[in-house]
Amino acid sequence: MSRRNFLTAAAFAVAAIGLGGAARAADVVKLPCVCELSGAGAVSGTNYRDGAHIAVDEINAAGGILGKKIEMTDYDTQTDPMTSRALIQKVIDDGAYVIIGTVYSGSTAVNMLVAQKAGVPQFTGAEAPDITAKGNPYIFRTSSGAEKGVPALTAYFKDTVKAKKIAISWVNNDFGKGGHDVFLSEMKKAGIQVVADVPSEQGQVDFSADVSKIKQAGADAVFVYLNEEESARILKEAVKQGLKIPMVGEVTLTGQKVIDLAGGAAEGALAHVGLATSAPVPSIQAFAANFKKIYKRDTDHNGIKGYIAVWATKYVTEMIGKFDRKAFADKMHGLTLDVAKYPHMLLTTSWDKTGELSRESFMTEVKGGKQVITGTVPAN
Amino acid sequence: MSSRRPLALIVAAVLLAVLLILPVGHGSYFIYLLCSWLMFTIAAMGLNLTLGYAGRISLAQASFMGVGAYTTAILTLHGWPWLAAAPVGVLLCFVVGLLLGFPALRVRGHFLAFVTLAFNTLFFLVARNEDWLTGGSYGLSDIPRPRIGPISADGQLAFYYFTLAVSALAILALWGIVRSPWGRAFKALRENEVRAESLGLDTRRITLLAFAIGSAFGGLAGAIEAPLVQYIEPNSFAVGESLKVLLMVVVGGLGDFWGPALGAAMVVLLPEALRGTRYYLIVYALFVIALMVLKPTGLMGIGKTFLARLAKSRAAAATEAKP
Numbered sequence: 001m002s003r004r005n006f007l008t009a010a011a012f013a014v015a016a017i018g019l020g021g022a023a024r025a026a027d028v029v030k031l032p033c034v035c036e037l038s039g040a041g042a043v044s045g046t047n048y049r050d051g052a053h054i055a056v057d058e059i060n061a062a063g064g065i066l067g068k069k070i071e072m073t074d075y076d077t078q079t080d081p082m083t084s085r086a087l088i089q090k091v092i093d094d095g096a097y098v099i100i101g102t103v104y105s106g107s108t109a110v111n112m113l114v115a116q117k118a119g120v121p122q123f124t125g126a127e128a129p130d131i132t133a134k135g136n137p138y139i140f141r142t143s144s145g146a147e148k149g150v151p152a153l154t155a156y157f158k159d160t161v162k163a164k165k166i167a168i169s170w171v172n173n174d175f176g177k178g179g180h181d182v183f184l185s186e187m188k189k190a191g192i193q194v195v196a197d198v199p200s201e202q203g204q205v206d207f208s209a210d211v212s213k214i215k216q217a218g219a220d221a222v223f224v225y226l227n228e229e230e231s232a233r234i235l236k237e238a239v240k241q242g243l244k245i246p247m248v249g250e251v252t253l254t255g256q257k258v259i260d261l262a263g264g265a266a267e268g269a270l271a272h273v274g275l276a277t278s279a280p281v282p283s284i285q286a287f288a289a290n291f292k293k294i295y296k297r298d299t300d301h302n303g304i305k306g307y308i309a310v311w312a313t314k315y316v317t318e319m320i321g322k323f324d325r326k327a328f329a330d331k332m333h334g335l336t337l338d339v340a341k342y343p344h345m346l347l348t349t350s351w352d353k354t355g356e357l358s359r360e361s362f363m364t365e366v367k368g369g370k371q372v373i374t375g376t377v378p379a380n
Numbered sequence: 381m382s383s384r385r386p387l388a389l390i391v392a393a394v395l396l397a398v399l400l401i402l403p404v405g406h407g408s409y410f411i412y413l414l415c416s417w418l419m420f421t422i423a424a425m426g427l428n429l430t431l432g433y434a435g436r437i438s439l440a441q442a443s444f445m446g447v448g449a450y451t452t453a454i455l456t457l458h459g460w461p462w463l464a465a466a467p468v469g470v471l472l473c474f475v476v477g478l479l480l481g482f483p484a485l486r487v488r489g490h491f492l493a494f495v496t497l498a499f500n501t502l503f504f505l506v507a508r509n510e511d512w513l514t515g516g517s518y519g520l521s522d523i524p525r526p527r528i529g530p531i532s533a534d535g536q537l538a539f540y541y542f543t544l545a546v547s548a549l550a551i552l553a554l555w556g557i558v559r560s561p562w563g564r565a566f567k568a569l570r571e572n573e574v575r576a577e578s579l580g581l582d583t584r585r586i587t588l589l590a591f592a593i594g595s596a597f598g599g600l601a602g603a604i605e606a607p608l609v610q611y612i613e614p615n616s617f618a619v620g621e622s623l624k625v626l627l628m629v630v631v632g633g634l635g636d637f638w639g640p641a642l643g644a645a646m647v648v649l650l651p652e653a654l655r656g657t658r659y660y661l662i663v664y665a666l667f668v669i670a671l672m673v674l675k676p677t678g679l680m681g682i683g684k685t686f687l688a689r690l691a692k693s694r695a696a697a698a699t700e701a702k703p
Contacts, residue, residue, distance in 0.1 A: 038661055076655075081613065081615070089408050093410075106615065109521065113611065134521075174519070177516065
């Protein structure tokens, strides 16, 4: 180690870290969107962000929130929990009023601690049960957690399919594990035997072993709890291996992205969906059509989640009549936004004291390359 | 040499002073990034010892960070102070690194890369599936920040100074190791193993030591990561993270003492600095590719070439001016 090397290093280090940010004061309210715009969560995160931006444009065109225009800046977490934590820190430093995101549970579990500490309300798209089980008063869901969604399927397996033996294919991350654990306890309660319990990796490409395991187990139906791309892969593999039993999912399995990726293989797939873009509700269909007009592609439920997060921020802020984060969080607990009075919520939505969300949900099926609603599950 | 030492000390002092005042007035995001940079610097410097000095590749540095992080997290969650928990983690990494060093005695190059890669995967699977110990996929959260006597490092700035102090001590220790007979033995091992052995060097012991010490530094980085993020989960220590640490070492300049610090700055801070642009990840990736193609000796190589040219032109100017 010579002096020269040391000098070089020192000069570089100082240059590399001398990156400060200049704050800019304006009469705006900051709703930063911290989302998965690259990496494994890019599909969900991008839809979430685009939905949120539609709401921002609508609200700004109508005069903003309490007369202030919304400023929404996008931040890409790369689907990395540590980066997401840094970014939540950054947006709080920059004066975020309410944070929109993140969508993936693994990231949310980390970064919500930061928002909680700073007392900044946060609308997450995450569905893992533990998110609302930690007593964080600043976290709010934009769709029901797995502990609410999965039980809605129990009746379907028990009464419609009349399943005695069932298989589960799940992604082994905290999102998948959350759904998996709830599912196992639900099946135990319902007296249905789980004959194949098949975990897979996030980003797994080959599902042939998974499908043959399920096939050999002789299950009457299979519960698929995977992210979008993996869902499409297992559907294709099931067709390839001639797996004839019903494939039933929670939220993702009949999503637009899965249908696009799996093509004909998605036909007949079933899912319980908290928020479906094909729901027989005029406001939701109008939103989906508007989304397609703006972005030239279909959205999945994540687009709606981002959209209602921003609108809920406007409604609740105007209810309390000031930009007060603590009052905002307090107001949200136990709040119901009736769609008759708050049309942009698209469906009547309630939050309980943990930030868990409840609203009407749907049973869906893929028919003719489209997600079709086959039944409605009341709010629970 | 002796005339140079005071200057090096002055530069070190100036750098330390810059690092001391740098976070003042900045938000906690910037401070968090600095902590993250220091943490990765320690991990990368450890890997640099194994790879850059001793010439033994390891794709398992993230798993050592994991061992350090999980040990620290579990112990501090059970009420241990950080000062007691972290050394246990570091020691554990030293021992595991020693064990992992054994295959390094038999295999080289790509094969060694695979052995260490397998180890990293093994660690990941254990961390994810042994729920009772590691919390599985849910990970461990609410990890307390260190408290030393009456001083608590709970705040961002306090934690930064804590990290800076630990990093400075770690770098000082490494500086000592590299300049010791061991350090020279590591280099001898890299340059020519047979010759090193013929000179009476116990290559077996030196190889194992290179692995163990490098791993221990990974463990120390992990012991900082746990209280920094206050949440750990298996994915933070997967193979991809090992590659990230490897990238830091290579980008900075393999086998150069300060290279990893620059490499870590580049990998941790550059994507953040480029964040304003839409295609920032592409820009970043292209930069790394261009650097590796045009200047395989890394950032330190660029700096050295520049300084060498400067010295040359100065010398030329001096000789011209003479007559």
